[in-house]
Amino acid sequence: MLVINDLHVKLEEEDKQILKGVNLTVEPGKVHAIMGPNGSGKSTLSYVLSGKGGYEVTQGSATLEDAELLDMDAEERAAAGLFLAFQYPVEIPGVGNMTFLRTAVNAQRKARGEVEMSAGEFLKVIREKAKSLKIDAEMLKRPVNVGFSGGEKKRNEILQMAMLEPKMCILDETDSGLDVDAMKLVAEGVNALRTEDRGFLVITHYQRLLDHIIPDFVHIMSDGRIVKTGGPELALEIEHNGYGDILAEVA
Amino acid sequence: MALARKIIQVKQDATDARLSLLDLPDGATWITEARNAAMSRVKKMSLPHGRDEYWKFTKPDTFVQPEALKAPLFDNDEGPLWADVDRLKVVFVDGIFDAEASDDLSSEGLVIERLAVAALKDIHWAKDLYGVLEIRGQDAVQRPLAALNTAFATDGILVHVTGKVSKPLNLIYLYNSETSDVNLHHCIKIDAGAEVTILETGPGAARLNTVMEVDIADNSAFHHIRVQGRDHERRAVTGIFTRLGHESTFKSFTLTMNGVLTRNECVIELTGDNAIAHVAGACVGDGKDFHQDDTVFITHDSFNCESRQVFKKVLRNGATGVFQGKILVKKDAQKTDGYQISQALLLDDNSQFLAKPELEIYADDVACSHGSTTGAIDENSLFYLQSRGVPKAEATDLLVLAFLAEALQEIEDTMLAEGILERLNGWLARHGH
Ligand SMILES: Nc1ncnc2c1ncn2[C@@H]1O[C@H](COP(=O)(O)OP(=O)(O)OP(=O)(O)O)[C@@H](O)[C@H]1O
Numbered sequence: 001m002l003v004i005n006d007l008h009v010k011l012e013e014e015d016k017q018i019l020k021g022v023n024l025t026v027e028p029g030k031v032h033a034i035m036g037p038n039g040s041g042k043s044t045l046s047y048v049l050s051g052k053g054g055y056e057v058t059q060g061s062a063t064l065e066d067a068e069l070l071d072m073d074a075e076e077r078a079a080a081g082l083f084l085a086f087q088y089p090v091e092i093p094g095v096g097n098m099t100f101l102r103t104a105v106n107a108q109r110k111a112r113g114e115v116e117m118s119a120g121e122f123l124k125v126i127r128e129k130a131k132s133l134k135i136d137a138e139m140l141k142r143p144v145n146v147g148f149s150g151g152e153k154k155r156n157e158i159l160q161m162a163m164l165e166p167k168m169c170i171l172d173e174t175d176s177g178l179d180v181d182a183m184k185l186v187a188e189g190v191n192a193l194r195t196e197d198r199g200f201l202v203i204t205h206y207q208r209l210l211d212h213i214i215p216d217f218v219h220i221m222s223d224g225r226i227v228k229t230g231g232p233e234l235a236l237e238i239e240h241n242g243y244g245d246i247l248a249e250v251a
Numbered sequence: 252m253a254l255a256r257k258i259i260q261v262k263q264d265a266t267d268a269r270l271s272l273l274d275l276p277d278g279a280t281w282i283t284e285a286r287n288a289a290m291s292r293v294k295k296m297s298l299p300h301g302r303d304e305y306w307k308f309t310k311p312d313t314f315v316q317p318e319a320l321k322a323p324l325f326d327n328d329e330g331p332l333w334a335d336v337d338r339l340k341v342v343f344v345d346g347i348f349d350a351e352a353s354d355d356l357s358s359e360g361l362v363i364e365r366l367a368v369a370a371l372k373d374i375h376w377a378k379d380l381y382g383v384l385e386i387r388g389q390d391a392v393q394r395p396l397a398a399l400n401t402a403f404a405t406d407g408i409l410v411h412v413t414g415k416v417s418k419p420l421n422l423i424y425l426y427n428s429e430t431s432d433v434n435l436h437h438c439i440k441i442d443a444g445a446e447v448t449i450l451e452t453g454p455g456a457a458r459l460n461t462v463m464e465v466d467i468a469d470n471s472a473f474h475h476i477r478v479q480g481r482d483h484e485r486r487a488v489t490g491i492f493t494r495l496g497h498e499s500t501f502k503s504f505t506l507t508m509n510g511v512l513t514r515n516e517c518v519i520e521l522t523g524d525n526a527i528a529h530v531a532g533a534c535v536g537d538g539k540d541f542h543q544d545d546t547v548f549i550t551h552d553s554f555n556c557e558s559r560q561v562f563k564k565v566l567r568n569g570a571t572g573v574f575q576g577k578i579l580v581k582k583d584a585q586k587t588d589g590y591q592i593s594q595a596l597l598l599d600d601n602s603q604f605l606a607k608p609e610l611e612i613y614a615d616d617v618a619c620s621h622g623s624t625t626g627a628i629d630e631n632s633l634f635y636l637q638s639r640g641v642p643k644a645e646a647t648d649l650l651v652l653a654f655l656a657e658a659l660q661e662i663e664d665t666m667l668a669e670g671i672l673e674r675l676n677g678w679l680a681r682h683g684h
């Protein structure tokens with residue numbers, strides 16, 4: 001599904017290398033978790049994959065179902081099935097949440113040559129999905145993320161993911177800022193989307209999210225590289241011992 | 252000193268050149284007196300010059316020069332605005348009332364007359380309004396083009412509002428001549444407890460000068476929505492002069508799309524307690540020849556009044572937007588609540604926004620705030636939208652409309668607001684990416 005090969009990325013404006021050769025393959029139906037110390041490059045990887053400006057790929061490639069991601073505009077990547085749940089969802093005053101999501105859903109459908117969703121159908125589907133994430137209708141009417149609490153913003157990301165039904169979902173610290181109950185809701189939302197043909201890349205600092213979304217693989221990122229890969233037990237190990245031992249071992 | 256004297260001379264010469272081509276229209280004594288007085292004002296002030304402080308951001312030359320510059324007629328392929336809104340149409344073609352194209356002007360709660368007809372009547376209520384508010388508006392700052400209008404306008408409408416009128420009055424300005432040089436002067440007198448909505452639409456004229464004097468009595472309301480012509484070469488200078496009584500309301504919104512030069516002046520006097528005045532504008536301009544100017548002067552002269560100015564401009568490809576807005580709070584205008592915001596969204600580095608917000612406050616118990624910003628499209632917002640699959644062009648349009656939202660929200664009537672939004676969407680589609 002997603003194949004990242006020897007990806008090197010630096011900042012466009014400065015001479016600062018952030019990703020220093022990332023290799024990672026996510027097969028359909030699998031959940032990969034990425035953990036790693038602050039500043040190791042996890043968010044950068046998610047941004048570069050989804051097409052944010054300000055970065056320069058100096059080496060390597062990334063493909064989604066064999067399509068070269070790095071050549072596409074951000075909106076093309078989305079239409080191709082990539083989704084990023086942001087670590088810091090953006091507030092957009094003046095753009096209604098509903099308008100935004102319907103525009104997005106239909107823009108993607110249009111780009112893929114599919115029929116657009118009618119207003120009625122859209123309303124029905126979003127109400128249903130919002131309800132299961134305990135997002136009330138009032139919130140949907142508000143401008144995108146404006147005045148949302150930290151946890152509400154994260155749930156709104158998952159709602160968008162549920163509406164857009166991407167093939168490859170990247171979740172960047174979706175658990176941060178969530179209370180215990182909200183985390184369960186979010187995890188249920190994610191698990192509901194776990195199908196044989198969908199891949200997940202879950203960036204997190206904490207084992208507790210992985211209690212709910214059980215990963216197939218856990219990767220440790222450090223200084224712009226994936227330095228260790230293992231199963232769910234690797235997350236537990238980090239929970240108990242921190243990164244010190246592992247980083248010393250691979251150094 | 253020599254330079255200042257030279258400019259005075261240049262201004263006088265330009266004024267004489269303009270006036271020499273104009274004849275005071277015929278009329279009854281009351282209006283002839285008003286016109287003569289206005290002409291004296293013009294001579295005394297002289298027409299504006301680029302060196303005038305009040306015109307430092309907007310070149311007045313093309314408003315001043317004897318002949319109007321040519322404005323090719325625009326091929327308008329858009330459907331009519333507000334087609335499904337029930338309204339009373341009052342049509343002017345090249346500055347002259349067109350009875351055939353207009354609706355029957357008799358309406359409940361309203362008495363409407365053409366200025367051209369009323370001007371011939373020996374006695375008319377408009378004697379107490381025609382030119383009167385315009386003169387009051389000259390108090391703090393000179394507005395010679397408005398005085399020029401008072402002196403030479405031959406047509407317009409005089410409206411006496413006696414009750415609550417639900418059907419809006421739509422003034423429509425059309426032109427057939429590419430050099431149409433039009434002065435229209437309207438007087439709106441709203442009795443206590445009455446209410447009216449006035450709409451202004453249509454291409455305008457090659458050079459349009461409108462003055463609207465609005466006298467708003469106690470407990471009455473005036474709503475105004477204007478969509479200025481989108482012919483690329485048309486020019487317009489407009490003046491709204493209003494005075495508000497006790498517990499009365501004035502709300503005005505203007506949409507400016509295209510037009511090579513637009514100067515909209517609005518002079519508001521809050522003279523009765525608890526009155527409310529809102530004036531708002533949304534402007535979208537494309538190209539280095541586009542220049543749009545909102546100049547507002549609000550005087551708080553009574554207790555507990557509220558004023559609100561909301562101006563938003565979207566500028567691209569070298570367009571220029573101007574805002575000059577002043578709130579003057581007189582000594583006894585305690586509990587004044589004044590708000591002013593002017594913002595520009597520049598879609599490229601070549602466009603510019605020039606703003607001069609001013610506050611002058613003599614009362615001590617007031618809450619006044621003003622802000623002015625210039626910014627570009629927020630990259631993070633744009634990326635967020637794109638990352639959800641919204642194409643860049645469409646995402647930009649969404650952010651442009653979001654930016655304009657605060658001004659658009661000033662339109663109370665949802666049907667009228669929808670029409671405005673439709674027009675904006677049309678513009679965005681045509682001036683796309
Ligand atoms: N646009 C930028 N400008 C400057 N520095 C940047 C930029 N983007 C990333 N960096 C730097 O790159 C490094 C990696 O950042 P990144 O946000 O990817 O880390 P992370 O692994 O997601 O960290 P965290 O766990 O704190 O979220 C950091 O040192 C960060 O400061």
Ligand SMILES: [Mg+2]
Pocket residue numbers: 042043044087172173
């Ligand atoms: Mg991060």
